[in-house]
Amino acid sequence: MSNVAPIGPIRTYLLDLQERLCRAFADEDGVATFEGGDHTGPHGSLSRPRVLEGGAVFERAAAQFSHTVRRQLPAAATDRRPYLAGHAYEAVSVSVIAHPRNPYVPTVHCNLRFFRADAQGAQLEGAGSGEVGSGTAGPGGGGTWWFGGGFDLTPYYGFEDDAIGWHRAAHAACSALDDGDADAVYARMKADCDAYFFLPHRQEPRGIGGIFFDDLDQPDYARCAAFVRQVGDHFLDAYLAIVRRRRDHAYGERERTFQLLRRGRYVEFNLLHDRGTRFGLQSGGAVESILASLPPDVRWQHGFVPEPGSAEERLFRDFLPPRDWLALAR
Amino acid sequence: MSNVAPIGPIRTYLLDLQERLCRAFADEDGVATFEGGDHTGPHGSLSRPRVLEGGAVFERAAAQFSHTVRRQLPAAATDRRPYLAGHAYEAVSVSVIAHPRNPYVPTVHCNLRFFRADAQGAQLEGAGSGEVGSGTAGPGGGGTWWFGGGFDLTPYYGFEDDAIGWHRAAHAACSALDDGDADAVYARMKADCDAYFFLPHRQEPRGIGGIFFDDLDQPDYARCAAFVRQVGDHFLDAYLAIVRRRRDHAYGERERTFQLLRRGRYVEFNLLHDRGTRFGLQSGGAVESILASLPPDVRWQHGFVPEPGSAEERLFRDFLPPRDWLALAR
Numbered sequence: 080m081s082n083v084a085p086i087g088p089i090r091t092y093l094l095d096l097q098e099r100l101c102r103a104f105a106d107e108d109g110v111a112t113f114e115g116g117d118h119t120g121p122h123g124s125l126s127r128p129r130v131l132e133g134g135a136v137f138e139r140a141a142a143q144f145s146h147t148v149r150r151q152l153p154a155a156a157t158d159r160r161p162y163l164a165g166h167a168y169e170a171v172s173v174s175v176i177a178h179p180r181n182p183y184v185p186t187v188h189c190n191l192r193f194f195r196a197d198a199q200g201a202q203l204e205g206a207g208s209g210e211v212g213s214g215t216a217g218p219g220g221g222g223t224w225w226f227g228g229g230f231d232l233t234p235y236y237g238f239e240d241d242a243i244g245w246h247r248a249a250h251a252a253c254s255a256l257d258d259g260d261a262d263a264v265y266a267r268m269k270a271d272c273d274a275y276f277f278l279p280h281r282q283e284p285r286g287i288g289g290i291f292f293d294d295l296d297q298p299d300y301a302r303c304a305a306f307v308r309q310v311g312d313h314f315l316d317a318y319l320a321i322v323r324r325r326r327d328h329a330y331g332e333r334e335r336t337f338q339l340l341r342r343g344r345y346v347e348f349n350l351l352h353d354r355g356t357r358f359g360l361q362s363g364g365a366v367e368s369i370l371a372s373l374p375p376d377v378r379w380q381h382g383f384v385p386e387p388g389s390a391e392e393r394l395f396r397d398f399l400p401p402r403d404w405l406a407l408a409r
Numbered sequence: 410m411s412n413v414a415p416i417g418p419i420r421t422y423l424l425d426l427q428e429r430l431c432r433a434f435a436d437e438d439g440v441a442t443f444e445g446g447d448h449t450g451p452h453g454s455l456s457r458p459r460v461l462e463g464g465a466v467f468e469r470a471a472a473q474f475s476h477t478v479r480r481q482l483p484a485a486a487t488d489r490r491p492y493l494a495g496h497a498y499e500a501v502s503v504s505v506i507a508h509p510r511n512p513y514v515p516t517v518h519c520n521l522r523f524f525r526a527d528a529q530g531a532q533l534e535g536a537g538s539g540e541v542g543s544g545t546a547g548p549g550g551g552g553t554w555w556f557g558g559g560f561d562l563t564p565y566y567g568f569e570d571d572a573i574g575w576h577r578a579a580h581a582a583c584s585a586l587d588d589g590d591a592d593a594v595y596a597r598m599k600a601d602c603d604a605y606f607f608l609p610h611r612q613e614p615r616g617i618g619g620i621f622f623d624d625l626d627q628p629d630y631a632r633c634a635a636f637v638r639q640v641g642d643h644f645l646d647a648y649l650a651i652v653r654r655r656r657d658h659a660y661g662e663r664e665r666t667f668q669l670l671r672r673g674r675y676v677e678f679n680l681l682h683d684r685g686t687r688f689g690l691q692s693g694g695a696v697e698s699i700l701a702s703l704p705p706d707v708r709w710q711h712g713f714v715p716e717p718g719s720a721e722e723r724l725f726r727d728f729l730p731p732r733d734w735l736a737l738a739r
Binding site for chain 1: 460462469471610611669673676677680681687690691693696697700701703704705706707708709710711712
């Protein structure tokens with residue numbers, strides 16, 4: 080498998096992305112910095128949580144890197160791929176979330192992950208070596224691998240410019256996967272994002288989406304890896320552009336209250352629906368790292384309904400329902 | 410079934426309890442009152458949500474009454490009793506939660522419910538008639554019924570007096586079920602309460618417990634119904650006594666912050682673990698009524714650890730781990 084789907088390059092990229100992101104967010108913030116140590120585990124596993132709290136621009140931001148190496152994949156992790164249970168696997172991921180202070184700056188989320196399992200039980204060499212395991216790709220061969228992830232934006236107040244810029248970045252990243260048909264790739268991944276970041280109990284989208292992908296192993300490893308790098312780079316640039324555009328927008332108690340109430344929806348989604356959060360907590364993951372995705376201050380108000388014609392109502396009416404933002408830009 | 414397990418008396422009691430409670434809480438508050446309408450449904454179903462918000466003593470309190478009558482029990486509701494699927498049923502319940510403003514006043518929760526299903530598909534007569542359905546009790550007969558519920562307390566700051574008074578009330582209610590062996594009833598229901606109100610992902614109890622029971626149909630209907638009435642009455646008296654004792658306790662930013670952080674645990678429990686909340690949301694219940702159980706203002710802080718020797722640490726050390734409060738009182 081090492082020749083077909085090496086973990087080294089993607090691991091290096093994700094560690095570098097985490098570092099660039101922490102630097103860029105801290106620079107943007109100007110007050111607070113990211114903190115956190117390194118936790119090493121068996122076979123070269125590494126967990127590197129980084130959390131910034133109480134900043135001027137960001138009330139909280141978390142960027143977690145993790146590289147998990149296990150000799151045996153637990154059955155709970157392989158519902159969709161029962162043939163992998165008991166086999167050696169490793170996974171590398173970065174998960175980013177930022178909860179800005181200013182209600183005009185959207186909350187953002189990005190996750191990038193790579194998973195590979197060796198169906199022949201070959202010895203894993205550990206994290207340091209860059210390329211580990213052996214076998215061929217795909218369920219029919221000696222092992223399997225895939226990429227997953229995406230990014231999505233949760234504004235409190237809607238701006239068409241922001242939405243268009245965000246989805247342009249998503250589209251641009253898709254060119255790396257299929258430059259002949261980026262439109263189709265983007266359309267599929269945008270629809271998957273809208274479907275995933277949805278609160279069924281409220282019949283309400285979480286935000287304005289972006290792209291979401293899982294089980295990605297086509298057309299080949301090199302293209303997938305290049306695509307994931309593009310997703311990471313575009314995410315960082317597109318979000319920073321929005322932060323810079325909105326961070327000094329004046330706001331008052333009304334906007335702050337709406338932000339706190341909308342954050343409540345974020346908590347509901349993460350605790351009730353998000354697969355990563357629920358799986359992490361159920362499998363005994365580090366609680367504080369997993370729940371660093373939650374907003375710092377949150378409010379629930381019984382029966383809140385935005386005023387007709389208000390900016391708050393426009394969010395629900397014009398921004399949350401899935402839209403073709405790129406068509407709007409043309 | 411009507412002769413064996415009538416729904417009328419328990420329905421009347423729960424409606425009266427809700428009214429007494431709303432009056433007592435509003436009187437205690439002095440500023441805010443409970444609001445909400447009546448929603449009627451098929452076959453005499455009634456939902457009566459009552460929510461108080463922004464009071465002087467209570468930031469939020471909710472007391473929901475509901476009487477559900479259905480011709481066919483959904484399969485999802487009968488995991489443990491598959492033989493009831495498709496049969497007529499009705500359920501009556503009151504659910505109470507209060508989130509006080511002063512951090513020295515504990516958050517409280519009480520739920521009382523009665524369920525009966527007619528395994529012979531007899532016609533239900535609707536809610537107004539007091540006694541409906543027909544058949545005999547128990548799975549071997551024409552129908553089945555049971556009571557469930559309990560009450561539990563979630564203090565932010567621990568006081569032995571409050572804990573002892575609370576558990577004495579729980580013990581006193583248990584006498585109504587078995588006056589010869591109230592100790593054993595209380596011990597079992599206290600242990601069930603400690604087991605249920607527990608956050609497995611944090612390995613942390615939610616509060617100092619109380620009593621919890623489900624599937625209660627022994628020794629007979631009359632005893633069970635009398636017990637449930639005692640639970641409701643003792644709950645109201647015991648909680649009001651604590652509110653009155655603590656409501657004017659001076660507090661500052663430190664206590665408020667700790668209260669907000671602890672409320673985060675309450676949200677985690679309700680959204681991640683509470684069966685009633687999860688089942689209600691999954692089955693398309695009224696979101697705003699179900700989530701009226703959440704605290705109004707909440708905070709998450711990454712890696713919070715209370716100061717050694719502080720009152721906050723004492724909560725974790727001396728109050729949250731299950732204790733025999735009645736032994737302490739002797």
